[in-house]
């Protein structure tokens with residue numbers, strides 16, 4: 001029988017040793033990704049931030065807390081049932097000074113994404129949620145902005161891809177009361193429909 005957990009573990013060990021790009025110089029540790037090896041849905045962001053670099057886990061700061069709420073309250077499933085990863089596995093920062101986060105540049109994305117491709121190939125999700133513009137641009141090979149394409153299905157290697165706002169962007173634009181949260185919810189509802197999963201009873205009428 002196929003040992004997906006074993007394959008992911010082996011890949012994680014490779015990533016931990018990787019020094020293929022300059023982000024290796026300033027990381028505390030790599031952030032491989034986490035979740036179920038048989039997840040039906042994958043969430044893909046852009047790269048680790050400060051908290052993720054410290055803990056080695058993806059989406060653990062305030063943005064991670066919002067993502068967890070989207071998964072658990074919005075989708076009605078446990079965070080452990082999905083798989084969460086990023087385009088790059090080491091934290092990109094402005095001027096490499098480890099102060100302010102930035103999106104990964106195209107060269108870093110190109111160098112690191114073979115690892116993500118292996119993760120997707122092992123897990124083989126039925127749907128992917130692209131969190132934010134860099135992830136969407138990579139997966140859908142587009143130069144359009146997230147505002148234009150969110151809420152519309154695309155495809156990556158035969159897998160349906162739903163782009164939506166990155167949780168950090170939502171928090172920067174209104175915080176917990178951000179109107180963008182409703183857009184994210186609309187996008188997530190489309191994912192639930194695509195997977196044939198029911199809307200969580202508590203939230204099917206409106207707000208999360």
Ligand code: SF4
Nearest residue numbers: 018021024089090112
């Ligand atoms: S970002 Fe990716 S390619 Fe660059 S050093 Fe880290 S694991 Fe390697």
